[in-house]
Amino acid sequence: MLELKNVSLEVGADTWIDDVSLSLEKGTLNLLLGPTLSGKTSLMRLMAGLDRPTSGEIWFDGKDVTGVAVQKRNVAMVYQQFINYPAMTVYENIASPLRVARAPAQQIETEVRRAAELLKLTPYLDRTPLSLSGGQQQRTALARAIVKNASLVLLDEPLANLDYKLREELREELPKIFSETGAIFVYATTEPQEALLLSGHTATLSEGRVTQFGPTLDVFRNPDDLLTARTFSDPPLNTITLPKQGAKFSLGGGADLPVPSDLAGIADGEYTIGFQPHHLSLDAQTAGTQPIRARVLVTEITGSESFVHLDFAGSRWVMLTHGIKSFEPDETVNIHIDTRHLLVFDMQGQAVRPPVRRAA
Amino acid sequence: MARIELDHIRHSYSPNPRSDADYALKEVDHTFDDGTACALLGPSGCGKTTLLNIISGLLTPSEGRLRFNADDVTGLSTQERNIAQVFQFPVIYDTMTVYDNLAFPLRNRGVSPGEVDRKVRETLDMIDLSDWANRRARGLTADQKQKISLGRGLVRSDVNAILFDEPLTVIDPHMKWMLRSQLKQLHRRVGFTMVYVTHDQTEALTFADKVVVMFEGGIVQIGTPTELFERPSHTFVGYFIGSPGMNVLPVEIDGTSARIGGLDVRLSAPVPSRSGARMELGIRPEFVTLGRTGAPFEITKIEDVGRQKIVRGTLAGHRIAAIVAEDSEIPAEPRIEFDPRGINVYADSWRIETGAQR
Numbered sequence: 203m204l205e206l207k208n209v210s211l212e213v214g215a216d217t218w219i220d221d222v223s224l225s226l227e228k229g230t231l232n233l234l235l236g237p238t239l240s241g242k243t244s245l246m247r248l249m250a251g252l253d254r255p256t257s258g259e260i261w262f263d264g265k266d267v268t269g270v271a272v273q274k275r276n277v278a279m280v281y282q283q284f285i286n287y288p289a290m291t292v293y294e295n296i297a298s299p300l301r302v303a304r305a306p307a308q309q310i311e312t313e314v315r316r317a318a319e320l321l322k323l324t325p326y327l328d329r330t331p332l333s334l335s336g337g338q339q340q341r342t343a344l345a346r347a348i349v350k351n352a353s354l355v356l357l358d359e360p361l362a363n364l365d366y367k368l369r370e371e372l373r374e375e376l377p378k379i380f381s382e383t384g385a386i387f388v389y390a391t392t393e394p395q396e397a398l399l400l401s402g403h404t405a406t407l408s409e410g411r412v413t414q415f416g417p418t419l420d421v422f423r424n425p426d427d428l429l430t431a432r433t434f435s436d437p438p439l440n441t442i443t444l445p446k447q448g449a450k451f452s453l454g455g456g457a458d459l460p461v462p463s464d465l466a467g468i469a470d471g472e473y474t475i476g477f478q479p480h481h482l483s484l485d486a487q488t489a490g491t492q493p494i495r496a497r498v499l500v501t502e503i504t505g506s507e508s509f510v511h512l513d514f515a516g517s518r519w520v521m522l523t524h525g526i527k528s529f530e531p532d533e534t535v536n537i538h539i540d541t542r543h544l545l546v547f548d549m550q551g552q553a554v555r556p557p558v559r560r561a562a
Numbered sequence: 563m564a565r566i567e568l569d570h571i572r573h574s575y576s577p578n579p580r581s582d583a584d585y586a587l588k589e590v591d592h593t594f595d596d597g598t599a600c601a602l603l604g605p606s607g608c609g610k611t612t613l614l615n616i617i618s619g620l621l622t623p624s625e626g627r628l629r630f631n632a633d634d635v636t637g638l639s640t641q642e643r644n645i646a647q648v649f650q651f652p653v654i655y656d657t658m659t660v661y662d663n664l665a666f667p668l669r670n671r672g673v674s675p676g677e678v679d680r681k682v683r684e685t686l687d688m689i690d691l692s693d694w695a696n697r698r699a700r701g702l703t704a705d706q707k708q709k710i711s712l713g714r715g716l717v718r719s720d721v722n723a724i725l726f727d728e729p730l731t732v733i734d735p736h737m738k739w740m741l742r743s744q745l746k747q748l749h750r751r752v753g754f755t756m757v758y759v760t761h762d763q764t765e766a767l768t769f770a771d772k773v774v775v776m777f778e779g780g781i782v783q784i785g786t787p788t789e790l791f792e793r794p795s796h797t798f799v800g801y802f803i804g805s806p807g808m809n810v811l812p813v814e815i816d817g818t819s820a821r822i823g824g825l826d827v828r829l830s831a832p833v834p835s836r837s838g839a840r841m842e843l844g845i846r847p848e849f850v851t852l853g854r855t856g857a858p859f860e861i862t863k864i865e866d867v868g869r870q871k872i873v874r875g876t877l878a879g880h881r882i883a884a885i886v887a888e889d890s891e892i893p894a895e896p897r898i899e900f901d902p903r904g905i906n907v908y909a910d911s912w913r914i915e916t917g918a919q920r
Contacts, residue, residue: 392734394868480869502742
């Protein structure tokens with residue numbers, strides 16, 4: 203188990219990592235999700251022992267490893283750029299950590315073949331990396347990380363430089379590859395969709411802080427605060443601040459939203475409501491809701507779905523709807539918010555209470 | 563802005579091309595109307611950058627002519643073509659302020675100070691950097707710098723076309739949404755001719771009126787996003803557009819029936835038989851219905867991706883993906899049906915036109 207205990211990293215007057223505590227179990231995939239400069243790479247460097255925290259401790263399997271250099275830890279890293287030895291064959295690239303560790307020839311042969319098979323590199327073992335596609339080059343780097351038999355494997359946006367079809371393919375295979383090795387995997391990404399596809403556990407990062415950590419779908423569905431909800435939304439989360447009175451949030455102009463029944467007891471006052479783009483629709487999802495009127499800014503069509511960018515009383519929203527909708531800019535449309543999936547936050551941005559889950 | 567005419571253009575990087583395989587870009591004969599937002603989409607190595615470089619003048623095609631509004635520009639340099647370009651990585655002057663970076667291309671062309679100020683402020687507003695106008699570019703983050711590059715491409719209104727080469731690759735997802743929709747809004751308002759190269763289907767489909775799908779140096783389909791989704795003309799288009807891509811299954815065709823293993827699927831119109839051709843049925847995951855009726859389906863994996871679930875499994879030994887809604891339940895003994903509106907039939911990978919009403 204890898205434990206970070208109140209780890210901070212200060213560089214000059216800036217705080218790069220701010221009081222992070224995390225426990226990562228063996229055989230798990232852990233995603234660090236956040237925008238550029240949120241601290242993903244800094245956190246990984248601390249985990250690897252490439253940097254030393256300003257304060258806090260890092261423990262591995264019950265031992266304090268704070269300050270132990272990367273060479274003395276059993277760590278493998280894969281970066282966004284494909285890093286391989288250009289003059290060596292794919293076979294030798296994968297074998298290199300085993301050669302460094304002076305593993306017996308038979309073991310090298312077995313492990314290289316096994317990793318190559320897992321990463322679909324068997325036909326390319328005699329080629330050099332630069333004669334391969336980007337996807338195959340990155341597979342080679344991944345295979346090398348795996349044969350190293352490291353107890354901690356850190357992947358820093360490993361698919362960012364690949365075509366999205368290759369990404370799709372690797373994303374589908376990676377969880378299986380990870381589960382077969384038993385190491386702790388830490389995987390940094392800026393993309394909420396990638397986190398959802400890879401599943402596992404997710405830590406959302408914002409300005410050097412971990413805002414939430416838990417099973418990926420849990421964090422996505424039940425964010426503790428608005429910052430986490432925003433970090434984990436692509437398309438962006440729709441939000442609006444509304445006054446609550448009795449059983450209703452008032453949208454102004456006589457329109458309102460029912461307060462979810464399990465939140466009936468909360469005090470009257472201002473709240474921020476959040477909902478995902480696919481929870482906005484042209485038809486009512488639950489009986490008895492009134493439509494609200496919004497102005498169309500622009501419509502993006504993906505072929506099967508439309509992203510309609512809307513303005514509602516100064517709030518900018520996106521509606522994701524099935525089918526082709528060709529609205530004109532400035533046209534007024536009637537829309538419904540699916541109130542079964544409302545996220546409600548207080549004015550400090552804390553979730554008032556996770557919304558009711560329907561039976562999954 | 564200009565109409566762009568690609569008149570029988572081919573390009574080979576080798577001096578004496580013999581066969582089709584020697585061409586990095588196979589023949590392109592197509593015209594983009596003035597004011598079109600067009601995307602060139604395909605995997606790396608498909609020829610999309612070669613085509614963009616021919617339009618921008620970085621490359622002179624081995625064969626064919628390029629015209630902007632009937633003017634032959636094939637032999638002209640990039641500068642003489644009067645185009646704006648935005649690249650994958652920011653191209654800006656680090657020592658200048660954000661404002662001056664945008665003003666520079668206008669001042670260079672003798673635009674009046676009043677007009678420079680108006681255009682620069684409008685563009686700054688669009689890329690959301692108004693508050694940073696007087697900061698030097700040096701200290702900015704990568705995506706702020708890329709926004710300046712975009713701004714520099716958009717600030718001039720006298721260009722023939724604006725060319726974008728993977729402009730959002732280095733931008734964070736949230737910012738991508740902002741920039742993409744702003745670009746789209748801008749296009750609707752001013753009607754620039756834009757050519758946008760990307761390997762990202764969402765970017766291509768949401769941005770473009772016309773998407774050019776390229777594969778192995780050739781164009782496999784030019785169409786609206788809807789056409790590419792509903793009627794992919796080649797199985798590659800079906801695979802490449804959509805996530806997951808189209809399911810492709812080997813079939814035997816008999817009039818209005820397609821046989822997959824022991825299973826009969828009814829087609830909405832008769833398909834002419836092609837003897838000797840490899841016949842396949844294509845159906846997108848969005849048109850596969852999972853329920854209690856239809857053919858037995860063996861589920862191998864369910865990926866809950868938040869707003870929907872991707873259900874993977876096998877039908878008569880063939881792998882199939884289906885998309886089901888967030889709140890829908892998956893039956894214990896699942897069966898699947900194909901929505902006939904979503905079925906396309908392919909002979910040797912190319913779609914057969916059936917003339918069916920959709």
